[in-house]
Amino acid sequence: MTDTEPTVLFAEPGARWRSIAYGPLLCLVVLILELALRAPVHWFGLAFCAVLLAGFVWLQVIAGRRHVSVELTGATLREGTEVLPLRDIAEVLPERDPDAWDDEDWESARALGELTGVPRRRKGIGLKLRDGAIIQAWARDHHGLREELSAALERLPDGDGAR
Structure with a gap:
């Protein structure tokens, strides 16, 4: 490398x-x-x-x-052919409450990538962007992506990352 x-x-x-x-x-x-x-x-x-x-x-x-491939680096999140800089993400939204009757707002948001929605056998992850938009990232191992994405956002320098 x-x-x-x-x-x-x-x-x-x-x-x-x-x-x-x-x-x-x-x-x-x-x-x-x-x-x-x-x-x-x-x-x-x-x-x-x-x-x-x-x-x-x-x-x-x-x-x-x-x-349908996913790649997270210290600077970008790539979902399919769409690349999102991590500095554009304000926060990773909490997981859906399995006991809740209502869907979360992010569950009907646009999914990253060029596909019309979250690909089959993948689960969505809600993201709030710095401009206020809500989108969905997705992965088979959505728990693993959520953990790594949250950790990567915390490591961003002040002024560039979430929280």
Whole structure:
């Protein structure tokens, strides 16, 4: 790591490259079963399905890594392709009370990133910006992101950070 690269405090890749191998591995299991059972082997069909599955999943991994990844450094929060400087965040809003009947204001706020809302299997985190706007950050490990984000905001120099 060079001096110009910021330290990553929290990261979620959005999708993992190993997912590409699952389809071809399943086709390999079917091939082994066909060979072991001395059934007719569907060489072309299994190879075609393996390549097709790997290709579709490759596209999904590329999209996931681009649009659903999260990275927090000491200076910025990146959600998908949107980068938010930490100096623009006034505070991390408290978690939703699970016993409350009403939703929190931040739950209907705009989610960071270019997607229309919080991605599936992710949970939102309310943020209040210095200009008064309320937005949602999000992550699978929302508790981990909340802790690291709060700590990063506390470490910002006076006048640049929250509280």
